[in-house]
Amino acid sequence: MHVQTVEYKRVDGCSICADVYGSSIPSSPAVVYIHGGGLIWGSRKRVVPEQISAFVGQGYTVISIDHRLAPQTKLPSIVEDVCDALSWVLDDCPRLFDIDPYRVAVFGRSAGAYLALLSGTLARKPKAVVSYFGFGDLLTDWGNKPSGYHLSMPEVSKKRAYECIGSNVISGSGEERLPFYIYCRQQGIWMREVVGLNRDDRVLKEYSPMHNVRSDYPPTLLMHGEEDKDVDCTESVKMANALTHAGVKNELITLPGLGHSFDRQMGDARVRESLESMLAFLRDNL
8 A cells, every 4th residue: 555754843853743644535434543652652653454455445545644743742732733734734735645625534553543633623624533542521530640550561661661762852663662551550640740730720721622612613533442441431421422512413332341442352343343333434424
């Protein structure tokens, strides 16, 4: 499958790129993909190949973006990178890749799903949003309390946690930074170290999609495994309720017995069906 890498931004000495999987259809709809990784690790390369193939096969151009990573870069600047990426997609990609700027969806997984949900609150919104095992509320305590699930893993020392992230501002990484994420969840300091905001509820509310849903929020699909131990399924339920309360078209699909990153288990018929449900949602809303 042909992929083209393009730098869409350079900031803090850091090059931020997107991988574009092109479609042969003129003026094609586009899916902007945002990777997961707790805003700490992961990259535009961390896609689910079957999803990319399905999108391209259905005539979509897929634009997989990077953003700067925490803790060197805090949430406001990460969101700024996503805003700049969307502006680039809407303003430049119609010329560069022959996409239709009026048919753009944002699809994210985990923390990328949080950023996708946040994109629905921006001045320049996508046409549709897809959230896989995401969250929409920073006003809860899960980011400030030790996680029982992560405490069940081998303990990550402070020394190892900080050694694995270095000191440079970067965009995109492999799993070498994963121990820092686990350490933050074990210590209950994800909010402090990653989001970089104090417990000013006014500021946290500003960055919580669930608390900023308006009637012009895009149609949204939320997908979540009911056995998710990393991001609790109730996060998607709460977001769906907020959307429904605001009169926004939305669909919530919860999958019994499946956990975080369930969509990589393509051998499971339920996962294949969930992919078909996402494709149907995009057809209906793009």
